[in-house]
Amino acid sequence: MALCFPDTYEIGMSNIGLRILYSIANEMPGVWCERVFAPWGDMEEEMRRAGIPLYALESGDPVSMFDIIAFSLGYEMAYTSVLNMLDLAGVPLRAADRTALTPLVIAGGTCAYNPEPMADFIDLFIVGEGEEVNSELIAVYTEARDKGLSKEEFLRRAAQIPGIYVPSLYTVSYKEDGTIASISPWDGAPYPVLKRIAEDFEKAPYPVQTIIPSTEIVHDRTALELFRGCMRGCRFCQAGFAYRPVRARSAQLLTQQAKEALEFSGYDEMTLASLSTSDYRQLGPLCDALLEYCTPRKVSLSLPSLRADNFSVELMEKVQAVRKTGLTFAPEAGSQRLRDVINKNVTEEDLIETCKIAFEGGWSAVKLYFMLGLPTETDEDVLAIAELSEKVLQTWKKHAKNKSRGVRITVSTSCFVPKPHTPFQWASQVPMEEYRRRVELLRGAIKSRAITYNWHHPETSYIEAVLSRGDRRLGAVLERVQKNGAKLDAWEEYFSFDRWMEAFSALDIDPDFYAGRKRDENEIFPWSVTSVGVTHAFFRKEWEAAHQGVISPDCRVSCTGCGAASLLKGGGRCDE
Amino acid sequence: MSKHRLLFAKTGRAIYISHLDLMRTFQRAFLRAGLHLRHSEGFNPHPIMAFALPLSVGTTSVCELLDFDLLSEPMPEDVVSRLNAALPEGVSVLQAYDSSRKFAEIKWVCVSARLEYDKGLPKDVMARLRAFFAREEVIVPKKTKKGMTDFNITPCIGAFDIRSQSDCELIFEARLSAQNPTLNPALLIQALEIHESELAPDFAAFTRLELLDVELQTFR
CATH class of the missing domain: 3.30.70 (Alpha-Beta Plaits)
Structure with missing residues (x-):
């Protein structure tokens, strides 16, 4: 199996999921799994010039020689890299043009929750977490190959494995207005395809013996995965719903894994990975146990994804005893009203109080992340971002111990992209012009020189919005932009907005239909073919609550009945 | 003052490891080999390690020198085999010894x-x-x-x-x-x-x- 990551080595090797799946596959008897990454443009040029096809890293064997070519799809902007890698491998892009069982082209990852834009190219998708289903799939594949079954017969069998979506077994028909009329499965294929999870997270494999890159990668450190899922329910966040229910590892196991991974790798840096570190129940005891091991060995520990609360700062004080790097918070919206709309349960008091303690403790750099273009956002909400950052500055002026070092407050805004399987899946994205106007409005309102304002350009977010809620008709667009040179679209160096717009126009596809359209309540979505276990009724209830500015409690306070508990055996209880 | 010194070779695919990456690779290899480097004192402690002459990417060498300080003395006798077991393909330690001669x-x-x-x-x-x-x-x-x-x-x-x-x-x-x-x-x-x-x-x-x-x- 060739495990392909549609981005550079430095990005791909930083992905924990890839490392987990790589080690599981290689531990299976009879399976040999190698890694493949997208070459940077200069390397690709040389490869094409010399006629060297895309190859796997371990053996140097051409990717086209592998039985299974598996892609990890974490981000929509990587779709063009998938096509470009297939092209560089000399493998036909369209699934229909690959008639033999080998090579089988499969994909999984967060983007598989809306597989449709890539449906023309991928033989089958793995929906959800791959720990268990990958092995089941490989077993069915091996049997089919040994028995000499046709690709069609194999795909029919594979579709019976829970969590496997075979696009060729579904017919999509459209209404005159362009929306979906029906999605019809054939040959007993399931509808919808329910995602798979690694249910017992304490027993789920975590590779402590991993490949240690000799060149620096983006996350060049040991990463401990505390838990999957998130109990918060921020309404814009796809991961927050797609990875439900929450499943945690014990502090005891994590400490053991940390020691083994550090000893094996020789890393002198470790980070904790999860969607919301502060929500890990045993965070205090875990950090104590980790520090006890790390401090005498000069191993530094970093804690990302902390909430803006007092506990976080106390923890940071402990962890960053010597070096106080910046603090990062993501209030996401400037006003309490809008934070209630998105169900981001952070108050201004929390944030200011946290900053106060941090400034008193000697920190002098704060980064604040926001989104512009959230549903119901008004100019007042935009201006509230400037007010909030000004308040953070005033807090520094009042409470900083050592003012001679100055303060750095960085405000960043990105452009909101509505995502499938979230309460905002019905929402329209604000037009790019409007986003730019709001950026200018905010720029004008930020007066202090101590506050730096960075904003994302909306073009990438617009294309991302088209792809994330796209349907099968976008396959032709992807094919066209790849032919016209698209690859590594997540990189500014390679992204070309004009190339995308040319393809939409040439194929007579209106991108606004995908990005800028508010959906009807009962519209069949392209991603209705998959289910993350959270019900339509729950998402709709949350959509309504958002528009009334009503917050929902997090899972620990009270169960909101989202439906994800049904993914646990016997409809068990979530470990919130 | 006498220092610990390694003579090592960088050959094959390892010639594409840059100088900075090689420093990180050695830091990790020392830890994997169970050899704890002495760290600098001060605000931002880092392991004490120095290469003689930085080698350009793409150049092979059979005469690279690296000085290091260990937390516990003396240097174990099996440093060479322990490090070689922990180093990537193409980087191999040939000798470990004490030297007082300066790279200058x-x-x-x-x-x-x-x-x-x-x-x-x-x-x-x-x-x-x-x-x-x-x-x-x-x-x-x-x-x-x-x-x-x-x-x-x-x-x-x-x-x-x-x-x-x-x-x-x-x-x-x-x-x-x-x-x-x-x-x-x-x-x-x-x-x-x-x-x-x-x-x-x-x-x-x-x-x-x-x-x-x-x-x-x-x-x-």
């Missing part, structure tokens, strides 16, 4: 260059190369901290020898000034491209063979 005493580095001519060797290439590198003055532009300056490379070439390897390959061996000033062997090729482009190879691969002091004795 390194004066010369012996380099072997394989010059490839895709269309075959140019006519009289060896004689012409000998004449070229025996000139009083061969100027190449060199980037310094202050900007570009003219750099005469010939005083930095202590001795050299050329032999043919095949119809399209030459071996050029030279003793080059290692420090004050440093002559990067790539400049030899650049000089040809500027002044005698007919003699410039299509590809050149370098190997560092030995380090010498001012007395032309092996430096360890």
Whole structure:
């Protein structure tokens, strides 16, 4: 199996999921799994010039020689890299043009929750977490190959494995207005395809013996995965719903894994990975146990994804005893009203109080992340971002111990992209012009020189919005932009907005239909073919609550009945 | 003061590991080998480790030196085997020993260059190369901290020898000034491209063979 990551080595090797799946596959008897990454443009040029096809890293064997070519799809902007890698491998892009069982082209990852834009190219998708289903799939594949079954017969069998979506077994028909009329499965294929999870997270494999890159990668450190899922329910966040229910590892196991991974790798840096570190129940005891091991060995520990609360700062004080790097918070919206709309349960008091303690403790750099273009956002909400950052500055002026070092407050805004399987899946994205106007409005309102304002350009977010809620008709667009040179679209160096717009126009596809359209309540979505276990009724209830500015409690306070508990055996209880 | 020193080789695919990445690779290898490096004191402690002469990406070497300090003394006897078990393919430790000689005493580095001519060797290439590198003055532009300056490379070439390897390959061996000033062997090729482009190879691969002091004795 060739495990392909549609981005550079430095990005791909930083992905924990890839490392987990790589080690599981290689531990299976009879399976040999190698890694493949997208070459940077200069390397690709040389490869094409010399006629060297895309190859796997371990053996140097051409990717086209592998039985299974598996892609990890974490981000929509990587779709063009998938096509470009297939092209560089000399493998036909369209699934229909690959008639033999080998090579089988499969994909999984967060983007598989809306597989449709890539449906023309991928033989089958793995929906959800791959720990268990990958092995089941490989077993069915091996049997089919040994028995000499046709690709069609194999795909029919594979579709019976829970969590496997075979696009060729579904017919999509459209209404005159362009929306979906029906999605019809054939040959007993399931509808919808329910995602798979690694249910017992304490027993789920975590590779402590991993490949240690000799060149620096983006996350060049040991990463401990505390838990999957998130109990918060921020309404814009796809991961927050797609990875439900929450499943945690014990502090005891994590400490053991940390020691083994550090000893094996020789890393002198470790980070904790999860969607919301502060929500890990045993965070205090875990950090104590980790520090006890790390401090005498000069191993530094970093804690990302902390909430803006007092506990976080106390923890940071402990962890960053010597070096106080910046603090990062993501209030996401400037006003309490809008934070209630998105169900981001952070108050201004929390944030200011946290900053106060941090400034008193000697920190002098704060980064604040926001989104512009959230549903119901008004100019007042935009201006509230400037007010909030000004308040953070005033807090520094009042409470900083050592003012001679100055303060750095960085405000960043990105452009909101509505995502499938979230309460905002019905929402329209604000037009790019409007986003730019709001950026200018905010720029004008930020007066202090101590506050730096960075904003994302909306073009990438617009294309991302088209792809994330796209349907099968976008396959032709992807094919066209790849032919016209698209690859590594997540990189500014390679992204070309004009190339995308040319393809939409040439194929007579209106991108606004995908990005800028508010959906009807009962519209069949392209991603209705998959289910993350959270019900339509729950998402709709949350959509309504958002528009009334009503917050929902997090899972620990009270169960909101989202439906994800049904993914646990016997409809068990979530470990919130 | 005597320091611990490693003599190691960097060959094969490992020649593409950059200097900074090699430092990180060694830091991790020491830890994996169960050898704890002494850290610097101060605000931002880092492991104490120093390479003699940074090696350019793509250059092979069989004479790299690395100084390090261990937390516990003396240095274990099996340092070489422990490190080699922890290092990536292509980086291999040849010796570990104590030395009090300073890297500043390194004066010369012996380099072997394989010059490839895709269309075959140019006519009289060896004689012409000998004449070229025996000139009083061969100027190449060199980037310094202050900007570009003219750099005469010939005083930095202590001795050299050329032999043919095949119809399209030459071996050029030279003793080059290692420090004050440093002559990067790539400049030899650049000089040809500027002044005698007919003699410039299509590809050149370098190997560092030995380090010498001012007395032309092996430096360890």
